[in-house]
Amino acid sequence: MAVSGHVLEVNLGNFQEAVVGLSRKVLVLVDFWAPWCTPCRALGPILEKLAAEMDGAFVLAKVNSDENADLSRQYQVRGIPAVKAFKDGEVVDEFTGALPESAVRQFIKKNLPLPGDDLRVQALDAIAQGKAAEAETLLKEAISLNPKNDPARLALARLTIQQGRHADAQIQIDAMSPTFQMETEVEGLKALLEFTEAARDIPPMTELEATITGAYGDPRAQAMYQRSLLLLLQGREEAALDQLIEMVERHKNYQDGLARKTVLKIFALQGNQGPLVERYRTRLSRALH
Template identity: 60%
Template sequence: MTAQALVIDVREDNFAAAVLEESKRRPVVVDFWAPWCGPCRALGPVLEKLAEEMAGAFLLAKVNSDENPELSRSFQVRGIPAVKAFRDGKVVDEFTGALPESAVRKFLEGIVPPPGDDLRQAALAAMEAGREDEAERLFHEALAANPRNDAARLSLARLHSAQGRWEEVNADIAAMSPAFQLEDEVQALKALLEFSQAVQSAPPMAELERRLREAQGDERAQALYLHALRLLLQGQEEPAMEELLELVRDHRQYGDDLGRRTLLQIFTVLGARHPLVEKYRTRLARTLY
């Protein structure tokens, strides 16, 4: 299928045929934009990329709001970019503003799942039930059906990280599209990968604990850092963050403020809504200022 069949420009005189009638055959996603709109220039390429990735499962119709003011008024467009999804001649979902790719992908998946996404959903269910071998097989089948399904690749990378298969995590991330690699969830995996690499050549826990009791200066700072990473990778987030806070407080210059930078990475790993993030973000601010 050509790019022309995936993305079209729509005007007032062909909107009924190009959007309303076409939406009776497949979903049509209308992007109201304008050339002067910076957020529109950010969102447009994301929509076009996903239209190509989903291989015609929906039609992307682009409406220049400046040139088609009546369409904007008819569909109550009060700010741009404005995206409206049509099915059977009616708006079934919409959003306003430039969202990150992951959010746009979720929006589109609510309109029409990408090829192989049923396999990804089955894989997630298998992973939730602890059937990891089955989950991995299904993720690979989903990617065989659609090699550009970055959501499936991210889920596979999470499975590999939970199993400590860090080389495969690295390969999973490298295979994602460059734009998708900038998403917070991928950045969190990159941070975990970095932590795993840092501890590969670290002394055993017993030796690190001895250094914490006996060492001074940079040797103690290094022990604090590596001990905290080991705790984190074992799922002991709060003790790890406590030690990193100590590193910030007592060894601020070590590793070019390594304790603070590592805490910020952990905040990304845990996610903004995790209760420990709010607690330790506040404690970090108090320590710094």
């Protein structure tokens, strides 16, 4: 139900459509509030004023937390007012408590789509459809509109890595802001480029396995590391991690903990989450201690 042009009253019944679905097209700020909440009465008018002033740049969805306890639990609302920013169906940022108007403006500004983001979204659709050339054109256009569009650079870097164009991917990574380069996805791409470059001079797998069986000390540790890289680049993540965990157990201090550092880089490639990461994080902890 619309309260005004860009302000909606939302409940459990229409949340999926009014927030999750709509956030795939526009930034949606969800304001969890209650009639008895004094800070809510201070923050609410600021949000409504900015929604009117920005005229469609974002949509404000107001949720009465008293009447929608299930939504509050689902989105882990522990205090009100709580404002959660939704993009592409997911919460991407949030704050709790009544902020001054200047701080609310800054919160909104940092979450608004970047110029060219519509082209980035089109490019991701093209990639999903196997239209790599079309996606690359769209991403380059998005970057030309706004050279600071780091998510577009990330998508282009990922695309060029898939095509084996590692130098082009490195150019995009180097052009990202230092802060964005610390994002997990970017760290994962950096690791993949590093592994690929390191694998260029690695001996054949049979030679490495012979060294692992017959050698000792640093030569054996180096062969174990190199074998793990070949396994990883073959898409055999579990086998690569098994080799590295064994290396941690037997050669923990080789090249200042290279095996442990490599395991962490593989975790970054996996987005630092998921069953594989959880399983091997436990194994790494045991191997280290």
